[in-house]
Amino acid sequence: MEKIVVVGGGIGGTVVANRLANDIGSMIDDGEVEVTLVNDTPHNVYKPKYLYIPFGLSHTDETKRPLTEILNHRIGLEVDPAVDMDTDAKTLELESGKTLDYDYLVMATGAKLVPSETPGLVEAHEDDTAHWFYNPEGAEALRDALQDFEEGHLVLSVIGSPHICPVAPIEFPLIADAWFRERGIRDDIEITYTYPIQRSHGLLSVTRWMDPIFEDRGIDTEYPFNVEEVDPESQTLEAMEGELDFDLAVTIPPHAAGADDLIENAGIGDEGGWVDVDHNTLECTRADGVYSIGDNANHGTSKAGSPAHYQAGVVAKRLASQIRGEPPTEMYHGKTFCYIEAGLDEATYAHFNYDPETKEKQLPKESQLIHWGKTAFNETFSLITRGLI
Amino acid sequence: MADMEPDETVDSRDSACPGPLMDLVGRIKKSDPGTVLELLTSDEGSKKDVPDWLENTRHDLLEIEDQNGHWAIYVKVN
Numbered sequence: 001m002e003k004i005v006v007v008g009g010g011i012g013g014t015v016v017a018n019r020l021a022n023d024i025g026s027m028i029d030d031g032e033v034e035v036t037l038v039n040d041t042p043h044n045v046y047k048p049k050y051l052y053i054p055f056g057l058s059h060t061d062e063t064k065r066p067l068t069e070i071l072n073h074r075i076g077l078e079v080d081p082a083v084d085m086d087t088d089a090k091t092l093e094l095e096s097g098k099t100l101d102y103d104y105l106v107m108a109t110g111a112k113l114v115p116s117e118t119p120g121l122v123e124a125h126e127d128d129t130a131h132w133f134y135n136p137e138g139a140e141a142l143r144d145a146l147q148d149f150e151e152g153h154l155v156l157s158v159i160g161s162p163h164i165c166p167v168a169p170i171e172f173p174l175i176a177d178a179w180f181r182e183r184g185i186r187d188d189i190e191i192t193y194t195y196p197i198q199r200s201h202g203l204l205s206v207t208r209w210m211d212p213i214f215e216d217r218g219i220d221t222e223y224p225f226n227v228e229e230v231d232p233e234s235q236t237l238e239a240m241e242g243e244l245d246f247d248l249a250v251t252i253p254p255h256a257a258g259a260d261d262l263i264e265n266a267g268i269g270d271e272g273g274w275v276d277v278d279h280n281t282l283e284c285t286r287a288d289g290v291y292s293i294g295d296n297a298n299h300g301t302s303k304a305g306s307p308a309h310y311q312a313g314v315v316a317k318r319l320a321s322q323i324r325g326e327p328p329t330e331m332y333h334g335k336t337f338c339y340i341e342a343g344l345d346e347a348t349y350a351h352f353n354y355d356p357e358t359k360e361k362q363l364p365k366e367s368q369l370i371h372w373g374k375t376a377f378n379e380t381f382s383l384i385t386r387g388l389i
Numbered sequence: 390m391a392d393m394e395p396d397e398t399v400d401s402r403d404s405a406c407p408g409p410l411m412d413l414v415g416r417i418k419k420s421d422p423g424t425v426l427e428l429l430t431s432d433e434g435s436k437k438d439v440p441d442w443l444e445n446t447r448h449d450l451l452e453i454e455d456q457n458g459h460w461a462i463y464v465k466v467n
Contacts, residue, residue, distance in 0.1 A: 117418075161411045161414065161415055162411065162415075196410075196411060196414055197407045197410055197411065197414075197438070197442070198438060198441060198442060199407075202407050202408075202411070224442050224445065226414050226418070226446075228418060240414075240417075240445075240446040240447065240448070241445045241446060242445075271399070271400070272412075272415070279403070300403060300404070356405055359405075
């Protein structure tokens with residue numbers, strides 16, 4: 001029997017497992033193949049909805065679904081954190097002490113926030129002046145802080161790089177602008193957006209789209225601006241290039257790969273701690289039989305649900321070929337699709353791949369129709385994780 | 390080969406703009422003052438982006454070397 005272990009129950013992990021259950025279902029039914037998904041909680045979490053929680057437009061409960069409802073019945077589920085991995089013996093050790101053998105393994109453990117990497121950020125968070133919205137606790141704390149914020153300087157600062165969902169930092173100030181206008185307090189609030197490089201966004205197409213919109217809506221920009229430290233007492237962001245005072249800081253903290261200790265101990269990480277993969281095959285360059293997809297991998301495109309979704313489809317097809325004894329031919333070419341909210345009722349989208357020209361392609365004009373598309377997509381995420389779309 | 394002797398290398402040869410600069414910034418944040426970093430980049434734009442950015446910081450550009458198909462940019466962290 002051949003054994004496939006998927007580590008991680010996010011978008012990438014659930015899609016690859018469910019696609020396998022469909023592609024090689026009869027082989028699983030006949031006992032020729034076993035597919036097991038390992039996750040540290042019983043839930044799948046849909047992170048793109050975190051953006052809406054601070055504005056009361058979503059709730060943490062809406063981001064979670066039990067994995068037992070999502071996973072195909074052919075998939076074994078272990079709710080037991082993976083703690084160690086031997087890529088020579090091809091074994092994965094779980095926190096309970098259980099050991100799983102594998103012939104193929106897919107690392108899909110996502111990314112996590114590490115605000116403690118920026119001195120002063122955690123202290124400012126405890127003082128309720130600096131926040132983030134990339135995890136449930138942070139998004140809820142920011143929601144509460146926004147309720148009381150009626151005047152002053154709100155700074156959205158991209159501190160960590162790389163970070164997940166590269167367009168969320170521009171969506172937040174655009175939604176905040178509309179939200180404050182709706183509440184009649186926009187004139188009392190100054191909004192500033194900071195970014196680490198010499199333009200407003202890593203994608204040139206996004207920069208060209210957002211610059212006139214930010215100017216039109218009175219959102220100031222500051223770049224390059226690389227925050228090294230937060231002074232919680234004076235409420236100042238101290239960057240390599242200068243300083244910026246804030247009343248409320250909404251930060252994108254530094255990130256690390258989920259299960260970073262496991263990745264480091266297994267020797268499959270690059271210098272930044274992300275799993276080193278071939279950008280087209282998504283095979284780990286430092287271990288046989290290991291693939292990595294989604295936010296925990298260094299795959300050369302954005303860390304977001306969209307590439308994780310597309311990569312999972314590629315890896316499922318490659319694995320199905322390998323299981324059947326055929327050469328794996330499916331390749332990933334960087335396909336990424338990101339909806340971008342431009343306020344409370346309009347949006348655009350960016351669609352690109354590894355070809356640099358696709359990253360300069362003009363974005364469509366923001367519209368309510370595209371916003372509805374994003375809203376509908378967010379509501380269908382269980383269809384995605386079930387591998388149906 | 391480079392005449393410079395870096396303490397650490399940041400290999401961004403697979404990254405397109407702005408990846409190399411972002412990789413360099415991330416490493417600088419984790420480096421001690423005095424560290425000499427070598428940024429390897431195949432993105433020609435980095436030859437302008439990195440020096441332009443360094444002008445606004447306390448860190449120093451030491452040298453840019455053409456290394457047959459890619460470039461090595463040496464930076465001293467202050």
